[in-house]
Amino acid sequence: MTAHRKLIRRTALAVTAGAAALVLAACGGGGHDMGSMNSDSSASATASAKAGDHNDQDVSFAKEMIQHHRQAIEMADLAADRASAQEVKDLATKIKGAQDPEIKTMSGWLTSWGEEVPADMSGMEGHDMGDMSSDMPGMMSSEDMDKLEKASGAEFDKMFLEMMVKHHEGAVEMANTQKAEGKYGAAVKLADAVITAQTAEIEQMNKMLDKS
Numbered sequence: 001m002t003a004h005r006k007l008i009r010r011t012a013l014a015v016t017a018g019a020a021a022l023v024l025a026a027c028g029g030g031g032h033d034m035g036s037m038n039s040d041s042s043a044s045a046t047a048s049a050k051a052g053d054h055n056d057q058d059v060s061f062a063k064e065m066i067q068h069h070r071q072a073i074e075m076a077d078l079a080a081d082r083a084s085a086q087e088v089k090d091l092a093t094k095i096k097g098a099q100d101p102e103i104k105t106m107s108g109w110l111t112s113w114g115e116e117v118p119a120d121m122s123g124m125e126g127h128d129m130g131d132m133s134s135d136m137p138g139m140m141s142s143e144d145m146d147k148l149e150k151a152s153g154a155e156f157d158k159m160f161l162e163m164m165v166k167h168h169e170g171a172v173e174m175a176n177t178q179k180a181e182g183k184y185g186a187a188v189k190l191a192d193a194v195i196t197a198q199t200a201e202i203e204q205m206n207k208m209l210d211k212s
Contacts, residue, residue: 054113054184061178061187062106063118064136065194068171069099070120071139075148075167079160084153087208088160091201095164098197102190109187138170158212161205168198168205 072095079092107117140148140163151159171194178191 054109054187055182057178057181058184058187059110059113059115061174061182061191062109063115065171065174066103066106066110067118067121068136068139068167068174069103071145072096072099072164072167072171073103074145075140075160075164078148079156082149082152082156083160085157085208088157091204091208092160095201102194105190106187109184136170137173138167140167154212158209161209161212165202165205165209168202171198172202 076092076096079088080096083089083092110117144163148156148159148163175191175194175198179188179195182188182191
């Protein structure tokens, strides 16, 4: 009888130990899987944060440069119709060709950041772009735009070049601020590209003015 009881006890202990081992294995496995999931999720979140890491300067740069570019394109469209020199027309086409895609790029950033893309005020009656002209360097006033629209021939060419030099200088200033204070890598690269391209165009326009 005693031997029988010992056998039952040993069997019970073996079953209990086996069950405990199964539970531990299950918990261990589950814990490992959760750890992996958390690790993967954390790594993914970190990568996502780096890809979209931006600050207030990046938002301001995108919003303001979109408006700045829009006015440059408006001026370029006027030059396509009114400029007398082919060199001026070609420059206007080049400016529009470069800045139009940049507007789309910056609009995409703002949308991805949950920010509003500024309403397109260019081309409206009186060329009223609100207070943007006073807030951003190089922006033309509505009066400036009206004068440009009314000019023609060589007078237009000279006025367009002088205004666009000032406009580009403002864009370069804004881009330098972005390079110094911005955080979003793609925006800083765009600022660098703006500085390079528009500085070269300023030199080109100044040479054209010297010849006029």
